[in-house]
Amino acid sequence: MNKYIVNGGRPLYGEVTVSGAKNAAVAIIPAALMVDGVCRIENIPQISDVTLFFSILDELGAKVRILNRHAVELDCRAIRSTRPSYELARRIRASYYLLGALLGRFGEATVAMPGGCDFGVRPIDQHIKGFTAMGAQVSVEGGYINARAKNGHLKGANVYLDVVSVGATMNIMMAAALAEGTTIIENAAREPHIVDLANFLNSMGADVKGAGTDSIKIRGVKRLNGGSYAIIPDQIEAGTYMAAVGGELLIRNVIPKHMDCISAKLMEMGVEIEENGDEMLVRRTGRLHRTNIKTMPYPGFPTDMQPQIASVLALADGTSLITESVWNNRFKYVDELKRLGARIQVDGKMAVLEGVDHFTGAPVQAPDLRAGAALVIAALAAHGTTEISHVQYIERGYEDIVGKLRAVGADISMVDEPETEKEEARIG
Ligand code: EPU
DSSP, rough: OEEEEEEEOOOOOEEOOOOOOOOHHHHHHHHGGBBBBBBEEESSOHHHHHHHHHHHHHHTTTTEEEETTTTEEEEETTOOOOOOOHHHHHHOOGGHHHHHHHHHHHEEEEEEOOOOOOSSOOHHHHHHHHHHHHHHEEEETTTTEEEEEGGOBOOOEEEEEOOOOOHHHHHHHHHHTTSBSSSEEEEEEOOHHHHHHHHHHHHOOOOOETTTBBBBEEEEOOEEEEEEEEEEOHHHHHHHHOOOOOEEEEEEEEHHHHHHHHHHHHTOOOOEEEEETEEEEEOOOSOBBBEEEEETTTTTGGGGGGGHHHHHHHTTTSSEHHHEESOOOOOOOOHHHHHOOEEEEEEEEEEEEEEOSSBBBEEEEESHHHHHHHHHHHHHHSBBBBEETEEEEEEETTTTHHHHHHHOOOEEEEEEHHHHHHHHHHOO
16 A cells, blocks of 8 residues: 655646546446447556556456556457456446446346445436336345346337436447437436546447436447447546646646636636646636535536545635535545644535645545545645555556656655554555
């Protein structure tokens, strides 16, 4: 287990290039299982969740040919199993997409209950509701989810989601792409990665319309043929660097429209932002002002930026309020921020942040991916040295965060944690 050592207090200056979107990649890679041909995928982020997916596809019989750091060729013509290994699938949340993809193409799938970051109950009832409406029988047994289409093939259906769910929207879209007839998903999620998955499927020969609105229509086709596709830039990675700015950063490879929900809040707090094509210049010249944040499905403020913005607000001038309306328990990082000197009170889904004028470095532990990123932001601003342990969570979703930050002047390095500390981390 590695940890990061951060000597804070240095403003960041220079350029950061954003990688491909994690939450698009972890849907598009399993969606390639539906393609009866070769697909080339570019702008893939080099993160551990992606590497794990390549192992899963390889084990199922796909040919995975890495072309370079950010491009891969996937040949899923000769898939020989619809049951990914329990050990691999249980380690990632997005393994639920294997259900939609395998069920859609082969009419059956057996996949371990998904893992991933723990911020409260993470049900998948809406995914199952969609598969069932399309004629699948779904059961949970021995830690596996079994889904099987009656007569071996799914049928298009109308599915109204009871909650706006990114995962259910994408999973049902995949399952429907090769189903017989038309599926309509109502109350669909609208995140940029949903549009990206639809564009990927369409570029392989699917017929998906309306992605990006709350009503998506998928006309099932007989076969997906293969082709080339480039994943969109990661909105949350870009937002994380924008929140980390203490000086001036040119953030490259972004879609500014996707950033509006984050930029609007940062500007309200006093950050200066200039857009220019696929680049954004982000400048900060003094202490930021307080604001209130409420997380919402897209185009609202993303829950996946909530911990990072909390690190910034905890140092802002005045008292801010954060309401988390997507997840039940996404304030686990607050105790760690308090070790650095933050003044935050959590009451259920709300946090009150009384801005302090500085943080002081301390040993902290990343509780999950975005919370880990929040601790990095806090450590960069803190006086003195912060040691962040459990950084494997951060590396699930941020490509080379240490290298990217060092290149813009941060004093951050990765060290191997000694054995005794590894043991404590396991016990803790
Ligand atoms: N929900 C249900 N039933 C379901 C599915 C979801 O009640 O069947 C509820 C959840 O409990 C939650 C809300 O609906 O309260 C939204 O969940 P959603 O399904 O949208 O989340 P997800 O698909 O499991 C993805 C991202 C998360 C991100 C959320 C919300 C991936 C792999 N994960 O999760 O990303 O927080 O959407 O935008 O795409 C992250 O990147 O750090 C991360 C956690």
